[in-house]
Amino acid sequence: MVEIRMRVNGVMEALDLEPRVSLLDALREHLGLTGTKKGCDQGACGACTVLVDGERINSCLALAVQYDGREITTIEGVGDGERAHPLQSAFVRHDGFQCGYCTSGQICSAIGMLAEHGSGAPSAVTEHLSADTIELSDAEIRERMSGNLCRCGAYNGIVGAIREAASGEAGRDVMEAVR
Numbered sequence: 001m002v003e004i005r006m007r008v009n010g011v012m013e014a015l016d017l018e019p020r021v022s023l024l025d026a027l028r029e030h031l032g033l034t035g036t037k038k039g040c041d042q043g044a045c046g047a048c049t050v051l052v053d054g055e056r057i058n059s060c061l062a063l064a065v066q067y068d069g070r071e072i073t074t075i076e077g078v079g080d081g082e083r084a085h086p087l088q089s090a091f092v093r094h095d096g097f098q099c100g101y102c103t104s105g106q107i108c109s110a111i112g113m114l115a116e117h118g119s120g121a122p123s124a125v126t127e128h129l130s131a132d133t134i135e136l137s138d139a140e141i142r143e144r145m146s147g148n149l150c151r152c153g154a155y156n157g158i159v160g161a162i163r164e165a166a167s168g169e170a171g172r173d174v175m176e177a178v179r
């Protein structure tokens, strides 16, 4: 067994784990944080997306012991306890889900994606790599979210929610929330 400590949603957690335990299983089975979902368990669907020090990862592909000392945020930690995260509210307004199984991963991924976009990182569909700002078009959103599959096909609502949350007043809230 290996002893590790991680700050999860702002709370320091100590865990004794076998080295083979994935970060996803550590969150779900050892910490009871079942908001993060197991879809494929092999890095293909994005249902298990969480944020590590603000960056999105597939937690099914990560060994928990690799994240000793790191800051993990799951869907349970994206709101402030009183208010939903602006992206969560936007998903509700835009019907960005049906069964909801992919939704935790979609929202965590969108938070990480908006931070990546805000830092100027280009995607595979970015036309002008030297542009000062990259417009967050629907094509950019779809490409940047392409690692998160939705078996219900709620993609139009997901794109609409992210577009709304990233623009206007709500966008300022979102950008504050992803910092």
Ligand code: FES
Pocket: 037, 038, 039, 040, 041, 042, 043, 044, 045, 046, 047, 048, 049, 058, 059, 060, 061
């Ligand atoms: S469960 Fe991790 S990518 Fe599918």
Ligand code: FES
Pocket: 096, 097, 098, 099, 100, 101, 102, 103, 149, 150, 151, 152, 153, 154
């Ligand atoms: S809402 Fe059902 S898989 Fe996406």
